[in-house]
Amino acid sequence: MSKPKIIIAGGGLAGSLMAVYMAKRGCEVHVYERRPDMRREDISAGKSINLALSTRGIRALERAGLKDAVLANAIPMKGRMMHDEQGNLSYQPYGKEGQHINSVSRGGLNQHLLELADENPDVHLYFNQKCLDVDLDKGEATFEDESGAENTVSADWIIGGDGAFSAVRIRMMKTGRFDYSQDYLDHGYKELTITPTADGEFALDPNCLHIWPRGEYMLIALPNPDKTFTCTLFFPFEGENSFDTLTEAEDVIKFFNTHFADAVPLMPTLVEDFFENPTGSLVTVRCYPWVRGKAALIGDACHAVVPFYGQGMNCAFEDCVVLDECLDEFLPDWDKAMDEYQKRRKTNADAIADLALQNFIEMRDLVGDADFLKQKEVEHELCERYPQLFKSQYEMTTFTNMPYREALEHGAENTRLVKKIIENGWDSRMEDEEFMTNILKNE
């Protein structure tokens, strides 16, 4: 019997992981990536220099045999470090002792995945190949190379891992009864750099994700192995303080000195970075179905989310795991496996999109708010003292593989419970095990 032939459009994070899984199960895999081969050419890693990898993503990498290699180069971030306007710091652990998220290099991770895919003789990688269109019923895809030459190839299945502006999805959108929505935030983002100290050390605690919450805007920083931090400024496109109005070097310096004064001395390339680095936009994409004819979507192609929960890639990797599990369960019935995959994932992708939007508000407005900090403190105590009875929404989303939909729903219930505990002054009885157990069990 000939091997099932799979075309994957997009050799990004999800596309290259899916190639590894498909080849492992004996398929012949052809990956077409629009950009040059990042293992050989020095190109921008894409949307962000680094990103936060957590439990769901780690499980997906483990399935590919790549967990240890990736974590060896990751920097653990154990909590959020908030910087207020006066430069005062406050710290909130993300979870219990031993729980942390991981700062990883996007380019490094993508290269690892491409390398692993390439090791399998059944994987064929093609670069500088842009997917122009697909024929969903015939299972054909047309790619254009650098010279403008077009090439149409066919397969048993086409997987669209070609990101938020997916060409595969655009073809699906032109078919009947295809739901689609795209919502941009009024905010964009810009990457900036905190350099190492004069003696070559990290300028801030490297085991935290640093946040400068300022209401309408926010700066965050994640550590890199070269002792720099990549900062991301989330900032309105328009309005009084916005990308539109900060047009001169003096404006940028004045603005940063007013709002992020403690970060300015650590950012000697602030002005160059601000004017030279691109401004990215932030979009939520929802669509359904994810499978049409002989094509299926994975990752941002079917559910781009805003980056405030640090879950977009983790969710994209989880898509690959669930699709692989469905293939395990239902092959040789590919249609059934693909249909089951989209049904299992859609509600969870919608849930993480909602959670990510909620976290935008939480990060920019609330992390500096006294009531919110109290809530987090009580939540943390409950997680530590009563781990069998209580998990916070953040813990369920980030440190478990529980479906995102359940994390959203149970998390909301638990947040209501924490508020009730505080309102009734019960947090003073946190050590009264019988009392707290009754409350947690009866809620």
Ligand SMILES: Cc1cc2nc3c(=O)[nH]c(=O)nc-3n(C[C@H](O)[C@H](O)[C@H](O)COP(=O)(O)OP(=O)(O)OC[C@H]3O[C@@H](n4cnc5c(N)ncnc54)[C@H](O)[C@@H]3O)c2cc1C
């Ligand atoms: C600022 C920012 C910070 C983020 N931080 C985090 C984080 O901390 N943690 C987290 O989990 N997620 C994070 N994310 C989300 C994460 O980046 C995405 O969810 C993830 O990259 C999705 O992977 P993907 O493979 O589906 O898409 P992509 O990574 O976008 O890959 C798509 C690939 O397809 C290629 N391609 C595009 N069009 C075509 C075409 N027509 N033909 C052929 N190839 C094509 C692209 O070149 C690319 O290689 C962040 C996103 C942003 C914007």
